[in-house]
Amino acid sequence: MRFGEVDIPEDLNYTQKHLWIRIQDKLCTLGWTDYIQKNAGDVNYVELPPKGMATEIDDDFGTIETSKWVDRLYSPIKGRVIETNDDVVKNPELVNKAPFTQGWFIKVEMQSETDLQGLMSPAEYLDYIKTCEEQ
Amino acid sequence: MTPETSHSWEEVKSWDLKELLDKSRRLSWEIHGKQIQYFIPGHMVYMGERGKYPSISLTGTSCALKCDHCYRKVLEGMIPATEPDTLKEICRRLDDEGNLGVLLSGGSDTRGTLPWKKFSKAIQWIKKNTRLKISVHTGVVDPETALALKESGIDELLMDVVGSEKTMDEVYHLRDGLKAMESSLALLGGTGIPLIPHIVIGLQYGEIHGEMHALDMVARYPISTLVVVVLDPIRETPMEGVRPPDPETVGRFLGAARLRIPHVPIALSCARPAGQHRAKTDLLALEAGINRIAMPAEAAVEKAREMGLDVAFFKTCCSKSF
Known part of the structure; x- marks a missing residue:
């Protein structure tokens, strides 16, 4: 699925804070969407949590900076970080170059399936970014 | 370390950093008070909040100079408005959307000038028909352009000031650029409009080269x-991979600038390296008694409170003179 130049893969879920989530059993991989990386510009800095850290819904798990964007990264999942992407910390441009593959942030082992409530489907995310564009 | 006198970078480098920062901070607090202003400029996003002072390029992504540190990349992030009617339309919309003002900027021709005369009437219209404040990134100006800017009713003049002919030549690709810059500063200073010079530390491929002279140049004018x-350093430019000046160098320059022009508020621009560099720079800037920081590191917001400073946030450019 596409919105202009923006890619919205159909096998992922999305959040209002523009994270994508790939869910495989209880393992969730999180990253920044193509829409947000295109809008925020060149990513210069990513700070991620240590392996083993607990995540709560809407709590921050890291920081991201571009030349025009300084913000925290907020988890949509309750669980535990089982892997962080050291490559993206060393080479933040991976978020721009390969947002859905090498540019992922963390892998979280989800605590319960009820955590998935509130995530958007690709079609819902497409509608959401159309709203963002109007604002 | 004498206030309001000219010093070379060699001298400044020989000073004890802590002593310099302490002296600079005391002077700043004595003159400007124990306060810090933080800014979210442009349409930038800071902790979920968006700035209300977008940048507009009057030349789209065109620039004849293609300076080594920018290479037209900065223009890509601006709203293009290459015709006066387009500019009016965009500004009316930005006003309706609740923005506070706009920064008019753009690329240059081979002499370092921007098309101000072409847009002068449109700017007058915007001032008359919207509530937007207008900041202008002037570039090099001649007497007619300075007059046109004055008559257009803009709110403030921003100008990058470079203190080295070598940097003007090798980075800006402008011959005799220093002379043009001196003359532009004098013309802009004579308009009576708030003048906010910008000095880029490390513009000579990361080296300090001419920044102290730039400081001497701006000290001669009544700047706001x-x-x-x-x-x-931006990706895909000739400066990609260049090592930026370290935070201590920035702190040292801020201290020296305070001593040179003690009565002028000093701001740390949004354009500076990210991450730990930003955090260290911002903390040293607070030690130096800086008055304004755009897109501050979280640690700096916390530290300002610990230092007992009055903290205020604004969604405009850090040049704000209104």
Whole structure:
């Protein structure tokens, strides 16, 4: 699925804070969407949590900076970080170059399936970014 | 370390950093009070909040100079408005959307000038028909352009000031650029409009080269604020991979700037390296008694409170003179 130049893969879920989530059993991989990386510009800095850290819904798990964007990264999942992407910390441009593959942030082992409530489907995310564009 | 006198970078480098920062901070607090202003400029996003002062390029992504530190990349992030009617339309919309003002900027021709005469009437219209404040990134100006800017009713003049002919030549690709810059500063200073020079630290491929002379140049004019920018090498430009000046160098320059022009508020621009560099720079800037920081590191917001400073946030450019 596409919105202009923006890619919205159909096998992922999305959040209002523009994270994508790939869910495989209880393992969730999180990253920044193509829409947000295109809008925020060149990513210069990513700070991620240590392996083993607990995540709560809407709590921050890291920081991201571009030349025009300084913000925290907020988890949509309750669980535990089982892997962080050291490559993206060393080479933040991976978020721009390969947002859905090498540019992922963390892998979280989800605590319960009820955590998935509130995530958007690709079609819902497409509608959401159309709203963002109007604002 | 004498206030209001000219010093070379060699001298400044020989001073004890802590002593310099302490002296600079005391002087700043004595003159400007124990306060810090933080800014979210442009349409930038800071902790979920968006700035209300977008940048507009009057030349789209065109620039004849293609300076080594920018290479037209900065223009890509601006709203293009290459015709006066387009500019009016965009500004009316930005006003309706609740923005506070706009920064008019753009690329240059081979002499370093922007098309101000072409847009002068449109700017007058915007001032008359919207509530937007207008900041202008002037570039090099001649007497007619300075007059046109004055008559257009803009709110403030921003100008990058470079203190080295070598940097003007090798980075800006402008011959005799220093002379043009001196003359532009004098013309802009004579308009009576708030003048906010910007000095980029490390513009000579990360080296300090001419920044102290730039400070001497701006000290001769009644400037509203001095904005200090730190070279932040951009990808896919000739400066990609260049090491920016380290935070201590930035802190040292901020201290020296305070001593040179004690009565002028000093701002740290949004353009500076990210991450730990930003955090260290911002903390040293607070030690130096800086008055304004755009897009501050979280640690700096916390530290300002610990230092007992009055903290205020604004969604405009850090040049704000209104």
